[in-house]
Amino acid sequence: xxxxxxxxxxxxxxxxxxIARGETYGYEILSTLxxxxxxxxxxxxxxxxxxxxxxxxHLESRLxxxxxxxxxxYYSVTASGAEQLQIGTETxxxxxxxxxxxxxx
Amino acid sequence: MxxxxxxxxxxxxxxxxxxSTRRDLLKELGAHLDELPAxxxxxxQLGPPEAYAEDLRSAAGLERRxxxxxxxxxxxxxYLILFTLALTVTSLAIGAVVWIDRYQPLVxxxxxxxxxxxxxxxxxxxxTVVFRQGHPFLYGVTISNSGRFPVRILGIPRGVTDFFKAxxxxxxxxxAENERPLERFRPFxxxxxxxxxxxxxxxxxxxxxxxxxxxxxxxxTVPIRFSFLWRTETTFVPAQDPLSITFTRKGCPPxxxx
Numbered sequence: 001x002x003x004x005x006x007x008x009x010x011x012x013x014x015x016x017x018x019i020a021r022g023e024t025y026g027y028e029i030l031s032t033l034x035x036x037x038x039x040x041x042x043x044x045x046x047x048x049x050x051x052x053x054x055x056x057x058h059l060e061s062r063l064x065x066x067x068x069x070x071x072x073x074y075y076s077v078t079a080s081g082a083e084q085l086q087i088g089t090e091t092x093x094x095x096x097x098x099x100x101x102x103x104x105x
Numbered sequence: 106m107x108x109x110x111x112x113x114x115x116x117x118x119x120x121x122x123x124x125s126t127r128r129d130l131l132k133e134l135g136a137h138l139d140e141l142p143a144x145x146x147x148x149x150q151l152g153p154p155e156a157y158a159e160d161l162r163s164a165a166g167l168e169r170r171x172x173x174x175x176x177x178x179x180x181x182x183x184y185l186i187l188f189t190l191a192l193t194v195t196s197l198a199i200g201a202v203v204w205i206d207r208y209q210p211l212v213x214x215x216x217x218x219x220x221x222x223x224x225x226x227x228x229x230x231x232x233t234v235v236f237r238q239g240h241p242f243l244y245g246v247t248i249s250n251s252g253r254f255p256v257r258i259l260g261i262p263r264g265v266t267d268f269f270k271a272x273x274x275x276x277x278x279x280x281a282e283n284e285r286p287l288e289r290f291r292p293f294x295x296x297x298x299x300x301x302x303x304x305x306x307x308x309x310x311x312x313x314x315x316x317x318x319x320x321x322x323x324x325x326t327v328p329i330r331f332s333f334l335w336r337t338e339t340t341f342v343p344a345q346d347p348l349s350i351t352f353t354r355k356g357c358p359p360x361x362x363x
Binding site: 027049050 | 129130133134135136137139140141150151152156157158159160161162163164165166167
């Protein structure tokens, strides 16, 4: 099964989880996701997800000057985003546990 | 493919989005590309621009927009404003030209002066006069400016039924009906609300080049040559009482008295 398709389903939650660790920007979010094993997800999908989460009010952003180039857009999780992350994490854990039972020998 | 080419290609594929959404997405894409190492092959790293645009659209939940409203919203507001301004100015200019081209404020001033020996036409409006070659002829009408802007009166052009030789005279604006001191016509400005007499004084003559058989009629409409701004034309002002000219003998051969 295509890993990218599997990851897309949980990408929103993963992005929220990365940002919940501290204010960060797009490129850093991508790098963190890749380090964590989400290397099959395209850059465009992450940026699109960021926009959707921001539009939904789960993220807020601010522009800050960067030493290496143009201003960066820093994201942080809102209260609604934190709640979404908590609900999503519980749901995901439930699915994970259920799936674990299915594949247990 | 350079950074700008990549951003531009993605932007082209998102051209249906609102201008502000596209601007935000492309700005973020540009910032992302700037974070990548200088020798990065953007196409290899991010995929083809069309695929990147589709992924971005899909992940952001941005549906493809169609129709005239979407077309307008995809334009940069300042361009829309400039375009609307240009359209308004052009429309106003066209409207002004059309209006100027149609502006014709001249109307009949409700008074006509007929030759002294004229008589009411039996069974028809107006008066009738018998053509007498070389005898004095006089015919006058009042014209008014019913519009909001002055026009320049240039004269009364000759018509095919002008069986007379006459000079045109004019009086001062808004005369009392019984006081009509006349002076030789010179082009003049007829201002809004003004009324003036235009009087033809001369003699009956066969000067039209037309062989009349039975007579002619003048005064149903009065041709007035006038100008307004860049426009010069002849308008035909409807008058109330036509003047019929009849002949005691058949015809009025052309050039007979020339």
